Amino acid sequence: xxxxxxxxxxxxxxxxxxxxxxxxxxxxxxxxxxxxxxxxxxxxxxxxxxxxxxxxxxxxxxxxxxxxxxxxxxxxxxxxxxxxxxxxxxxxxxxxxxxxxxxxxxx
Amino acid sequence: xxxxxxxxxxxxxxxxxxxxxxxxxxxxxxxxxxxxxxxxxxxxxxxxxxxxxxxxxxxxxxxxxxxxxxxxxxxxxxxxxxxxxxxxxxxxxxxxxxxxxxxxxxxxxxxxxxxxxxxxxxxxxxxxxxxxxxxxxxxxxxxxxxxxxxxxxxxxxxxxxxxxxxxxxxxxxxxxxxxxxxxxxxxxxxxxxxxxxxxxxxxxxxxxxxxxxxxxxxxxxxxxxxxxxxxxxxxxxxxxxxxxxxxxxxxxxxxxxxxxxxxxxxxxxxxxxxxxxxxxxxxxxxxxxxxxxxxxxxxxxxxxxxxxxxxxxxxxxxxxxxxxxxxxxxxxxxxxxxxxxxxxxxxxxxxxxxxxxxxxxxxxxxxxxxxxxxxxxxxxxxxxxxxxxxxxxxxxxxxxxx
Numbered sequence: 029x030x031x032x033x034x035x036x037x038x039x040x041x042x043x044x045x046x047x048x049x050x051x052x053x054x055x056x057x058x059x060x061x062x063x064x065x066x067x068x069x070x071x072x073x074x075x076x077x078x079x080x081x082x083x084x085x086x087x088x089x090x091x092x093x094x095x096x097x098x099x100x101x102x103x104x105x106x107x108x109x110x111x112x113x114x115x116x117x118x119x120x121x122x123x124x125x126x127x128x129x130x131x132x133x134x135x
Numbered sequence: 136x137x138x139x140x141x142x143x144x145x146x147x148x149x150x151x152x153x154x155x156x157x158x159x160x161x162x163x164x165x166x167x168x169x170x171x172x173x174x175x176x177x178x179x180x181x182x183x184x185x186x187x188x189x190x191x192x193x194x195x196x197x198x199x200x201x202x203x204x205x206x207x208x209x210x211x212x213x214x215x216x217x218x219x220x221x222x223x224x225x226x227x228x229x230x231x232x233x234x235x236x237x238x239x240x241x242x243x244x245x246x247x248x249x250x251x252x253x254x255x256x257x258x259x260x261x262x263x264x265x266x267x268x269x270x271x272x273x274x275x276x277x278x279x280x281x282x283x284x285x286x287x288x289x290x291x292x293x294x295x296x297x298x299x300x301x302x303x304x305x306x307x308x309x310x311x312x313x314x315x316x317x318x319x320x321x322x323x324x325x326x327x328x329x330x331x332x333x334x335x336x337x338x339x340x341x342x343x344x345x346x347x348x349x350x351x352x353x354x355x356x357x358x359x360x361x362x363x364x365x366x367x368x369x370x371x372x373x374x375x376x377x378x379x380x381x382x383x384x385x386x387x388x389x390x391x392x393x394x395x396x397x398x399x400x401x402x403x404x405x406x407x408x409x410x411x412x413x414x415x416x417x418x419x420x421x422x423x424x425x426x427x428x429x430x431x432x433x434x435x436x437x438x439x440x441x442x443x444x445x446x447x448x449x450x451x452x453x454x455x456x457x458x459x460x461x462x463x464x465x466x467x468x469x470x471x472x473x474x475x476x477x478x479x480x481x482x483x484x485x486x487x488x489x490x491x492x493x494x495x496x497x498x499x500x501x502x503x504x505x506x507x508x509x510x511x512x513x514x515x516x517x518x519x520x521x522x523x524x525x526x527x528x529x530x531x532x533x534x535x536x537x
Contacts, residue, residue: 065476068486098246
């Protein structure tokens with residue numbers, strides 16, 4: 029089973045074993061990982077599941093859709109040109125592991 | 136029409152929800168917040184006979200409901216909204232809901248707002264601020280500016296080129312009144328049905344025009360998406376009902392809160408980035424949609440009570456947004472409070488489709504333009520009035536300027 033690791037701004041982290049298709053947002057919300065809200069339930073509409081994907085996890089991810097792209101301009105914490113993604117739009121897929129940094133603000 | 140029962144759908148176990156027979160609708164309308172406080176503390180999931188629903192008032196429980204659409208269905212039996220407006224996406228569950236929602240496409244999303252709608256919001260702000268200024272100091276900001284501004288924005292986004300902002304306001308209010316017509320007043324139904332027929336006629340006239348010559352509007356999007364006529368009609372009526380009063384009311388509430396707190400107003404005027412904060416705190420403080428319905432699809436434990444299958448629930452966002460477990464000093468309007476998520480836009484699949492329209496039109500355009508136009512704006516001697524609980528906002532907001 030692949031895993032997702034969430035690194036918090038205070039330096040702590042949580043690792044979750046997940047189904048390959050479970051999104052970074054859904055896994056975090058179900059497990060109560062702080063700092064990932066997912067208000068809109070995964071329709072790329074609220075920008076409250078913003079994460080910074082760690083560089084080593086970037087290569088396997090699909091490009092952001094148009095909906096995700098516009099929403100990344102609406103995040104509470106600054107957008108990073110390469111690493112910012114919506115957690116509801118990415119999952120492990122083929123990868124064994126994903127590592128993401130949780131931003132300081134979602135609202 | 137199924138009349139509302141005066142007693143809960145029988146459940147007399149030891150975990151039956153407490154009955155809050157002391158809650159009166161007229162008190163909710165005047166000021167629901169002391170009632171919400173008592174409900175949260177004494178009976179966070181309570182059967183409220185006057186309303187004919189279980190009211191859920193704690194943040195955590197409301198949030199829980201929003202995340203579990205399988206247990207808490209939006210497709211309510213005997214819904215007055217379905218009768219007044221037809222069966223819109225607001226009363227559907229996925230996957231049926233998703234079909235309608237997808238048909239709205241990018242029209243209400245940030246990119247379209249930036250490219251198409253912001254210029255219209257700016258034009259309408261200038262136009263209706265001119266008209267408001269002409270009324271002279273002492274005028275009512277609610278009816279004099281907030282209402283026409285919100286109505287004209289919505290008219291243009293939806294694409295009702297064959298209607299006026301006054302039609303939009305009449306349609307919206309009469310169909311909302313139908314949605315809330317628990318007293319089954321025939322006159323209310325007659326007005327609601329008349330508006331519904333007018334909307335149908337306006338849509339029927341526009342469908343062939345937009346099919347031949349599509350544009351950026353919502354009507355054009357749903358026509359282009361091939362939504363059946365019945366679904367187009369219902370969703371347009373829902374959007375007329377749900378897209379006008381809410382931006383109007385948050386505009387009024389935010390203006391009232393800031394005018395009542397000169398220190399916070401000065402802070403916002405010194406840092407325009409805070410308009411967004413002032414807006415967000417206004418929808419937290421007085422959620423324009425204070426309550427929405429759900430119905431259980433199975434027996435479920437919630438907030439210390441066990442609800443039977445088929446239980447009609449009122450998810451009270453107005454109470455959740457003032458839960459001290461979520462917000463310190465929740466009854467106070469405070470733009471400097473710790474940033475935390477609120478539930479004013481709902482959550483899950485039904486997260487408000489108009490969220491970004493409201494944020495942009497009110498926080499980025501209307502509020503800054505208002506205070507720019509009237510640098511000395513202040514509350515007039517005649518007192519401001521607010522009302523409502525299912526929908527809550529200003530009833531009158533008299534303001535003065537030099």
